[in-house]
Amino acid sequence: MLESIAVASVIWWTFMGGLGSSPFLAKLSKFWHAWDVRNSDGYKRLDKLHERYGEYVRLGPEELSITDPKAIEAIYGLRSTKILKPPFYDYSFPRRSLHSARDTSEHDKRRRTAWTRAFSADAIKNYENRVIMYTDKLSAQIDSDGTKPINITKWLAFFAFDLMGDLAFGQSFDSLGKGDFHWGTKLLRDSGRGHVVLGKLPWLIEIIVRLQPFTTTEMQTFYNWCAEQSEKRKHSKSTEKDISSYLLDAEPMSSDPAVNEMWRQEDTNLIVSAGSDTTTEVMSHCFYYLAKQPIHQQRIREELKVFDGRHPTAKEFLDLEYLNGYINENLRLHHPVPCGLPRMTPPEGLQVGDRHIPGNITVCCPQWMTGRCMSHYSASLKLLMCGLAPKTYQRPLEVIPERWYSQPELVINKGAFLPFFAGRWSCVGRPLALFQLQNMITTMVSRYDVAFAPGEDGSGIIERSVDHVHLYPADMLLTFAPRKTE
C-alpha cells in the first residue's frame, strides 16, 4: 500500500509537473540543481529558468523557486509564523548558531535573550563610533593613495571585515592597515564556492562532518582560530561594549556549559559571516551608481547641507529621504543573496493568492528577480512587457530613490520589498547595516567626487560578480578626487 502511494506521488511530482514547470531532470533529483550552479552564476541561470518556465519553477523534486510578488510576504513577512527553515541551514551541523538553529523555540530563545539585546537602540550607540572610525580609516587610505585608482570593492570588504572583527573579537582583522585580506577571511570567502553546491545537497554536509577526522579542512583551521579569538575576548575587559559583550551576558541555553560555549562561539562567528559580505555587496553597488550616475552624489550632498559640515547622527540619518531611497534602490536591485533564502512550508501547506503549495516543500523567492519583477516574461518581450504590465515596480531597472517617498506610484506592490525579511527569521543586524551604509555614502560624497577610473565602466561588477550564495562583487576601480569643502 505504502509503496503504491509512494509511486503515485513520484509520478505526480515527476510527470504531472506538481506545482511548477522545470527542466525534466530537476523533477527527479537535486543533483541537477547542484550541477547547474557550479559555475558561480546561479542567479543568472535561475533568471533564465524563470524566463522560460514562469513564476513557479521547480528546482528539485520538492523545491520551488517563486517570483510571484504575493509569495514574498507569505514566506518572509510578519505573518509567515508557521514557515520553517529547511535542511539547507544544517551547514554547521552538529553545532548551531542563531542563524542555523531550525528549532523555533531554541531560535526564539537565543534571539530574545542574546541578539535582540545586542541590537537594542542603546547597544547600537556603542557600535556607531567604531563604524565612523573604520570609515575614516578607509578615507585616510584613499587620501594616502592620492588620485590613484582604488579597487573599491576590495577596500569595502576590508572595512566590513575589520568592523565585524572588532565587534566580534574585540580586535579588527587589520585589513585596512595591511591592505590585504586576513588569511581567515579569505578562506571564509573562498568557502562560499563549496557552500553554493553543498547547500543544494545538505545531507552531504552530515556525511562530510562524519568523515572529518580523516579530512581536516582549511575551514576547520579558521574556525579553530575564531574559537581562540573568542576565548581571548571572553577573558579581556572591553571598555566599550561590543556584540560579544551581549553574547557573554546571555542567559544560558542549557544546563551543560559545553553547549552554552558552543552557542557563544558559533554566534561570535556569525557576527563576521552575517555582517561582512552582505554590507560589502550593497555598498559596492551603491558606489557603482554614484560613479555611473553622479546626479546621486549631488542630490545626497544637497540633502546634507542642513548639517553645515557636521556628521548627521543615526537618528538624523533616518530623515534623509533621498539617501534612504537610494539605499533601498540598491537593496532592491542588488540584494546580497540574489537567489534568495529557502524556507519550508508548514505541514498543512501554504496559500499564495489562489495557489496552494503542499506541506514540507522548500520554497524560495529569488530577490534578484523579484526586485526587477520581470523574469517571468519571455526574453524578447522582457523590456516591452515590463513597460506595459509591471507587477511590482514601475520602471524597475532604473535607480529612482524618489519611488520610496515622493513617487510612491512607482512601487506597485510595497509588500514585495523585504530585503531584511520580517518576523522570526529576519535580520537582527538591520539598524547597524543601514547605519554603515548611510555613514559610508555620506562621508565619501562629502569628501570626494567619486568617478570611474580611466578605462573602467563598472560593467565588471554587473557582469562578473560571482554567486556563492552571497554575491561577491567583482573588482571596480574608482577615483576619489578631494572636494574643496566638506
Ligand code: HEM
Ligand atoms: C545590507 C546588509 C544586510 C542585509 C541585506 C541582510 C539581510 C539579512 C537577511 C535576508 C537575513 C535572513 C537570512 C536567512 O534567513 O537565512 C539576515 C539574517 C541575519 N543577519 Fe543580516 N543582513 C545585512 C547585514 C547584517 C549585519 C551588518 C549584521 C550584523 C552582525 C547582520 C546579522 C544578521 C544575523 C545575526 C542574522 C540571523 C537572524 C536570525 O536567524 O534570527 N546582518 N540578514
